[in-house]
Amino acid sequence: MTEDDLIARFFAPIAGPAALGLKDDTALYAPPAGHELVLTVDAVVAGVHFFADDPPEAIARKALRVNISDLAAKGSEPQGFLLTLALPSAYSADWLGRFASALGEDAKTYRCPLMGGDTVSTPGPLMISITVLGSVPAGAMVKRTGAEAGDILFVTGTIGDAALGLFVHGKSPPSWATQLSGPHREFLISRYLEPQPRLALAPIVRACANGAMDISDGLVGDATKMMRASGFAARVDLARVPFSDATKAVISQPEVFESAITGGDDYEILCAVPPSHAMVFEQLALKEGVAVTRIGEVIDGVAGSVTFIGVDGKPRTFARGSYSHF
Amino acid sequence: MTEDDLIARFFAPIAGPAALGLKDDTALYAPPAGHELVLTVDAVVAGVHFFADDPPEAIARKALRVNISDLAAKGSEPQGFLLTLALPSAYSADWLGRFASALGEDAKTYRCPLMGGDTVSTPGPLMISITVLGSVPAGAMVKRTGAEAGDILFVTGTIGDAALGLFVHGKSPPSWATQLSGPHREFLISRYLEPQPRLALAPIVRACANGAMDISDGLVGDATKMMRASGFAARVDLARVPFSDATKAVISQPEVFESAITGGDDYEILCAVPPSHAMVFEQLALKEGVAVTRIGEVIDGVAGSVTFIGVDGKPRTFARGSYSHF
Numbered sequence: 232m233t234e235d236d237l238i239a240r241f242f243a244p245i246a247g248p249a250a251l252g253l254k255d256d257t258a259l260y261a262p263p264a265g266h267e268l269v270l271t272v273d274a275v276v277a278g279v280h281f282f283a284d285d286p287p288e289a290i291a292r293k294a295l296r297v298n299i300s301d302l303a304a305k306g307s308e309p310q311g312f313l314l315t316l317a318l319p320s321a322y323s324a325d326w327l328g329r330f331a332s333a334l335g336e337d338a339k340t341y342r343c344p345l346m347g348g349d350t351v352s353t354p355g356p357l358m359i360s361i362t363v364l365g366s367v368p369a370g371a372m373v374k375r376t377g378a379e380a381g382d383i384l385f386v387t388g389t390i391g392d393a394a395l396g397l398f399v400h401g402k403s404p405p406s407w408a409t410q411l412s413g414p415h416r417e418f419l420i421s422r423y424l425e426p427q428p429r430l431a432l433a434p435i436v437r438a439c440a441n442g443a444m445d446i447s448d449g450l451v452g453d454a455t456k457m458m459r460a461s462g463f464a465a466r467v468d469l470a471r472v473p474f475s476d477a478t479k480a481v482i483s484q485p486e487v488f489e490s491a492i493t494g495g496d497d498y499e500i501l502c503a504v505p506p507s508h509a510m511v512f513e514q515l516a517l518k519e520g521v522a523v524t525r526i527g528e529v530i531d532g533v534a535g536s537v538t539f540i541g542v543d544g545k546p547r548t549f550a551r552g553s554y555s556h557f
Numbered sequence: 558m559t560e561d562d563l564i565a566r567f568f569a570p571i572a573g574p575a576a577l578g579l580k581d582d583t584a585l586y587a588p589p590a591g592h593e594l595v596l597t598v599d600a601v602v603a604g605v606h607f608f609a610d611d612p613p614e615a616i617a618r619k620a621l622r623v624n625i626s627d628l629a630a631k632g633s634e635p636q637g638f639l640l641t642l643a644l645p646s647a648y649s650a651d652w653l654g655r656f657a658s659a660l661g662e663d664a665k666t667y668r669c670p671l672m673g674g675d676t677v678s679t680p681g682p683l684m685i686s687i688t689v690l691g692s693v694p695a696g697a698m699v700k701r702t703g704a705e706a707g708d709i710l711f712v713t714g715t716i717g718d719a720a721l722g723l724f725v726h727g728k729s730p731p732s733w734a735t736q737l738s739g740p741h742r743e744f745l746i747s748r749y750l751e752p753q754p755r756l757a758l759a760p761i762v763r764a765c766a767n768g769a770m771d772i773s774d775g776l777v778g779d780a781t782k783m784m785r786a787s788g789f790a791a792r793v794d795l796a797r798v799p800f801s802d803a804t805k806a807v808i809s810q811p812e813v814f815e816s817a818i819t820g821g822d823d824y825e826i827l828c829a830v831p832p833s834h835a836m837v838f839e840q841l842a843l844k845e846g847v848a849v850t851r852i853g854e855v856i857d858g859v860a861g862s863v864t865f866i867g868v869d870g871k872p873r874t875f876a877r878g879s880y881s882h883f
Contacts, residue, residue, distance in 0.1 A: 235782075249596070251700070254701065254702075254786055255631075255700055255701045255702070255770075255786070256597060256627040256630055256631060256701065256770050256771060257595045257596055257597040257627050257628070257631050257633070257691070257698075258594075258595070258596040258597065259593055259594070259595060259596075259698050260593065260594045260595075260596060261593045261594075261695065262588045262593075262594060264590075267585055267586065267587045267588075268584075268585070268586045268587075268588060268594075269583045269584070269585060269586075270575070270583055270584040270585075270586060270639060270672055270673055270690075271582060271583040271584065271639075271673055272639040272640070272641055272673060272674060272675050272686075272688060273675050274641045274643060274675050274677045274686070275677075276643060276677055276678075276679045276680075276681070278680055279677060279678060279679065279680070280677070301582040301583050302583065304582055305581075305582060305583050307583070313596060313597075313598040313688050314598070315598055315600045315641065315686040317600060317602060317684055317686075346596055347596055347597060347598060348598060349598050349599050349600050349686070351600045351601075351602055351605060351606070352602075352605060353602045353605065353681060353682065353684065354602075354604055354605070354681070354682060355602070355679060355680070355681015355682045355684070356679065356680060356681045358643055358679065358681070358684060360600070360641040360643075360675070360686045362598060362639050362688040364596075365583070369587065372583075372585050374577070374581055375580065375581045375582065376580075376581070444581075444582050445582060456561075460580055460581070
């Protein structure tokens, strides 16, 4: 199969109009008038961000959704994406077909059509890099820097599932993983494999939040990052952090608790909402079926200094703030 | 060094305003009013598109310039780029510093600032994927599909240098490479390592050409692709194809000639210009200091059927039309 055949067979069917049938050098895209573009790129590498033998559907979904999650946290709607696929020679047409069709389904679900791409061979691991374009009404992007003293800190969904799911899904699961029921194990693994970006919340975040980011490197590290960017301190009440039943079943063990709140891959939204907008934020999120939970507040203090209050009322510290590649 | 340190040290200094200091989840970019966006992504992999021990400056330049070349051929001006860097653990701060500063220089030269990126670790080879955004006045993008019967086919610069440069630069250069003078060898290698995108020609292509593409997979294959996309045939006179002195010194050997016109990595522009605009195209290109050469014409016939006429006046065929990864 030549590169052109591969594109025509697997990717042209999932491409949007900007892609020009994937038959030109470039895509051509007319941005909506009065809007600004929100741009982000995220790459995933086999053996680093996923396991090479994960289902191709899950790999495709994760690669796109980690980017959609960034858009959602900025209050932005997707416009389309460009795909880089670095493919080892071992990948079959069957694998590619499953990968591309899952990607195409997600592109429909999130209204984020394929605009262009590049497929290259690699002697190394499978790698997927996706650039997404989103749009916001001019001036309306919700930045990391916007949080203000007095704002209430919210998170969406539940925290820690994916970080625990990675342990459960790994080649040598820790002993606590064996204490989980089958359905709990599956739930945590699915949260690791297939993030659920909170795109339904994008317009609500835009309407209500002063500052926001998606939680990809752990609640502890990302809350610290957001406060550093905003120039404020914060207090987070660990007793209020929302956990799933599966995570609750094991976080009485301190090292599991620490993994859950520092381990990352949550793809939930952390946002700072002024008290005047907090109830409306909760009501609108409820309408969209997305759980949002008050976990703390933004306060004056040293920029980036976040105090995590334990269930005993005492401040907690963590060995490892957030995930870093280097 | 954490990922954040790495970004702050090497990439924040070369970032443009859309990057928001590389401190948010996304970039924020306001497209120019009345313009459309031209988008493309190209990836390069160590051991496939460049040698791992090539100078970091050359790797950075090639990674960005192959994308700028696509914009130029579409008549588009760069607006900015997003970078994915998949980095093996062996890469040093010195290497990264050299890579980033060459990338920053090119970003200035081509007025294409860094807008965002993702840096990930990889157990595999170094890989760089770059997404560029360009702009064109609405409706003005020059497509592959636009060539019409009667148009004159032009190429910029010289053809085949980079394809031969790859042989010369390789670990076991063929015997013809030893016949080259030192300066010719260096010239061919530099054409392989550091493409010179014809960005100065972008507005001229936009003003004069019906159809265009950049030559990245070899003149033979790309001319065929453009005619297939346009729905026409073409005749190319091989005696008119422009070659550098270095390439001329060795292309009397048939296999070298074939490599030169099928081997790729030229990053020159192939365009179809109506006869009414051909002289003005030549004059404007001359003013910009870019050589353009008439090599043939678009004719009615089977779509994508390109006849290459040899110096003996007879049609030539080639074993291998163009470079393909798969």
